[in-house]
Amino acid sequence: MEIDVRPTIQFIIKNTLLTSGLEYDIQKLTLQLLHQSGKIFSQNTDDFTWGEFSYYAFSLLTDINTVSHTTKVKHAAGIELLMLATDLLDDVVDHDNHLDTALAKSQLLMLGNLLLVEALHLLIQHTATSAIDQFAIIHRHLRNAGNGQWLDFHLTMEHPAATEEQYFHIIQQKSCSFLQLIFELHRSTIPLPVLQEIATYIGYAAQLQNDIQDIFSDHKNDLLSQKATLPLIKAVQHSNTYDHGWLLTQLQLIHSHDITAKHLTTIRDYIRQTGAIDYCSILAKYYTQKAKSLLQHYFNDKSPYIKQLIHLID
Structure with missing residues (x-):
């Protein structure tokens, strides 16, 4: 159906x-x-x-x-x-x-x-249900997302905490809170920790996919602002290990010179060559699969909705 x-x-x-x-x-x-x-x-x-x-x-x-x-x-x-x-x-x-x-x-x-x-x-x-209860759920998750956005704004590649662990800590607040809000608004007999786990996996996968796209988008400022997204974190780590920090040096030059399209293309090509994009893509697919497995396990009696939901997150 x-x-x-x-x-x-x-x-x-x-x-x-x-x-x-x-x-x-x-x-x-x-x-x-x-x-x-x-x-x-x-x-x-x-x-x-x-x-x-x-x-x-x-x-x-x-x-x-x-x-x-x-x-x-x-x-x-x-x-x-x-x-x-x-x-x-x-x-x-x-x-x-x-x-x-x-x-x-x-x-x-x-x-x-x-x-x-x-x-x-x-x-x-x-x-x-109770409007007060509904508002409390919405308020809690929006506040959590706002705190995550605040931390995300301050986390750049110049920040000493720009690690993969710190990235996922922020994404847990910034992105996963919206999904947890949706699941919690209509709680069923499924335990809340299970719903939170599903929301977290979907949030991780979606944010990774967005961050990959934003690296190559001329309409987003993630790269120019040196936002500590996972593709950039992994690419800089590779560069620091194998190329004497070439990538971070090039990113820092963005602030002191007018960036040209050619220079931006060179940086993007380098990021792709480090394997950072492939790493994040594989990780996104991994989290998507974990979410799908949990959905199919706990909601196998509602297959039409499962099919539509999985189509959206794939």
Whole structure:
């Protein structure tokens, strides 16, 4: 049985924006952002989206007789808006450009805060349990993610703690907290530590894949800012061992010279040649497989949702 919930989530988001009381320009800009890759209105139906992931996760954890399809879809729409809000605030920190037409930092901050409020309202308004309990879960995980983002901002390749262990410690807070939030909002009879383990593996795999892509993206500043992502950590370790720290020297030159496309290509080619990208790719597949194994073990009676969830995280 194929399940296509994306159009329904899209409808709920459009309706939410239309009835939100937000200015028309804000509604229009939000929909424009949600048409980008990895968002719910993207033309690429194979993209991972938080809304679809949330719906299928909620469906695994709840009984169809106790939580309605409508409630799950509205929660999924709330998660999609919540993640867009955090993405925008993350872009301000990382100096990334989320649109072809650049938005001012002040606009990104305002839009992120407004969407955060709308997302929380949508999630709390359509909860089947105590709104206070739901808000406590959301608050705890968003606070944890914020602490992780704060640590991530300060961790660069110049930092003495830029190690693989420190990287995963931050990712546990920064990325895995959002997934744990989704799983905990609709807890079932499955023990919470199991759900947290699944969320952690998915979070690790997704962050590794993102960090690999960002190394080679001209729209991300991870490389220019020397952010201590695992691909860069491993490449610098290789360089320090075999090439007298050539890579770190080249990265430091970025701050003192106008970086050219050719120089950036040379750095990226070197990173690939160190094996750091292959290492992170293998690790991402390893964590994805561990998550899939746990999902199939604990939720084998809900195979249609398992199939959709695995398709999204593969």
